[in-house]
Amino acid sequence: MPFEFIKTDIPDLILVKPKVFEDCRGFFMETYKKSDFEKAGINTDFVQDNHSKSVRGVLRGLHYQKNPYAQGKLVRCIKGKIFDVAVDIRKGSPTFGKWVGLELSEENRLMLWIPEGFAHGFLTLSEEAEVIYKVTGGEYSPEHDAGIVWDDPDIGIDWPLKDVLLSEKDENLPRLRDADINFVYGG
Numbered sequence: 001m002p003f004e005f006i007k008t009d010i011p012d013l014i015l016v017k018p019k020v021f022e023d024c025r026g027f028f029m030e031t032y033k034k035s036d037f038e039k040a041g042i043n044t045d046f047v048q049d050n051h052s053k054s055v056r057g058v059l060r061g062l063h064y065q066k067n068p069y070a071q072g073k074l075v076r077c078i079k080g081k082i083f084d085v086a087v088d089i090r091k092g093s094p095t096f097g098k099w100v101g102l103e104l105s106e107e108n109r110l111m112l113w114i115p116e117g118f119a120h121g122f123l124t125l126s127e128e129a130e131v132i133y134k135v136t137g138g139e140y141s142p143e144h145d146a147g148i149v150w151d152d153p154d155i156g157i158d159w160p161l162k163d164v165l166l167s168e169k170d171e172n173l174p175r176l177r178d179a180d181i182n183f184v185y186g187g
């Protein structure tokens, strides 16, 4: 099995560890395989791939697209290191408002599967980080783009750095209690 699927504190949030084949040339690894991911319960109807580069201290998030353009994300850091965070924002979920954060890096090669109904963000821990992620559900739709402020005390994310660089948009995101959310658990 080329992948190890690891549960996190939020049942639907899955850490994926690919099998790496190293030799004198370097390495090879499969980073996605439909049959294996579907066996693990991961939706693989990917509609878009994204790639962003950030410098140390940049925090992108917490973002989500509202229904009917909700997105699932398979996130991977291919250069440097990030602290990747997902927050459950599905109304009625037993883990509503709960967050999971972990390091994804060029070195650990871990990937995080974040289903629809979660807000996502990451903090750049290395001088530079490049993040690529496959997206399910809705293609990019600015009208459905939404977010929650990174340091919402009701969520209490323990970001490793406190002095962060945000876009103007992210500086002005609402708290979870005021956010425009239309996800329903099990819906």
Ligand SMILES: Cc1cn([C@H]2C[C@H](O)[C@@H](COP(=O)(O)OP(=O)(O)O[C@H]3O[C@H](C)C(=O)[C@H](O)[C@H]3O)O2)c(=O)[nH]c1=O
Pocket: 050, 052, 060, 061, 063, 064, 073, 120, 121, 122, 140, 167
């Ligand atoms: C997300 C997106 C953005 N754009 C354009 C819109 C802006 O002109 C420019 C930068 O967008 P933004 O500042 O929203 O990029 P990020 O802050 O990296 O947003 C992402 O950050 C967090 C981590 C996420 O999980 C989302 O995928 C996404 O919201 O790219 C597009 O053309 N297509 C897209 O899918």
